[in-house]
Amino acid sequence: MTTAPNSEELKLLKDHIESFPDFPSPGILFRDIFSVFRNQSASQALHSLLKSYALSLKGQIDVVFAIESRGFLFGPYIGQVLGIPFVPIRKKGKLPGVVERLEYGLEYGTDCIEVQEDGGKVGQKALIVDDLIATGGSLTASCQLLKTLGVEVVECFVIMELADLNGRQKVPSKVVSLLQF
Ligand SMILES: O=P(O)(O)OC[C@H]1O[C@H](OP(=O)(O)OP(=O)(O)O)[C@H](O)[C@@H]1O
Numbered sequence: 001m002t003t004a005p006n007s008e009e010l011k012l013l014k015d016h017i018e019s020f021p022d023f024p025s026p027g028i029l030f031r032d033i034f035s036v037f038r039n040q041s042a043s044q045a046l047h048s049l050l051k052s053y054a055l056s057l058k059g060q061i062d063v064v065f066a067i068e069s070r071g072f073l074f075g076p077y078i079g080q081v082l083g084i085p086f087v088p089i090r091k092k093g094k095l096p097g098v099v100e101r102l103e104y105g106l107e108y109g110t111d112c113i114e115v116q117e118d119g120g121k122v123g124q125k126a127l128i129v130d131d132l133i134a135t136g137g138s139l140t141a142s143c144q145l146l147k148t149l150g151v152e153v154v155e156c157f158v159i160m161e162l163a164d165l166n167g168r169q170k171v172p173s174k175v176v177s178l179l180q181f
Pocket residue numbers: 067068069070071105106107108111130131132133134135136137138139167
């Protein structure tokens with residue numbers, strides 16, 4: 001981001017992210033983005049932070065991709081602010097039409113992602129959005145997947161970064177996070 005995000009909004013947002021030990025499996029401290037949407041002030045702060053972030057990218061991005069499912073909470077809004085298309089990256093078997101596919105590892109388990117072949121055009125500049133980066137497996141796989149479409153991933157954006165896992169090191173594009181845990 002060219003200008004630093006508003007620190008009061010960041011604090012409000014962080015204060016409303018609930019953490020759940022041992023979910024969905026032992027040893028995982030689950031950071032729940034949905035808890036933000038139960039509080040009006042926190043939800044408005046998130047909205048404002050997203051808008052400022054999106055506007056800082058004006059003119060630099062042609063298409064916004066987001067990762068199922070929690071990335072879908074933010075991708076369409078960022079696309080709206082920038083006036084550019086939003087395209088979903090989904091888990092296997094959910095998208096109709098011709099798709100590109102890739103398998104990847106998670107903090108827990110493995111998964112397989114797909115994107116519609118006509119979701120991005122060769123040479124387009126893309127932003128990928130998600131709620132959280134843990135190991136970086138999902139964003140890394142998404143970057144690889146979009147490479148097969150000939151799309152250039154300029155930046156990846158997440159609300160939360162689990163900094164100890166250093167997932168950003170794995171991701172081949174720049175990663176921007178609003179909050180670090
Ligand atoms: O950096 P990583 O180790 O890849 O982990 C991050 C990913 O894990 C979570 O999604 P999850 O697969 O749990 O799916 P969901 O959003 O559908 O709940 C999260 O929303 C990210 O997409």
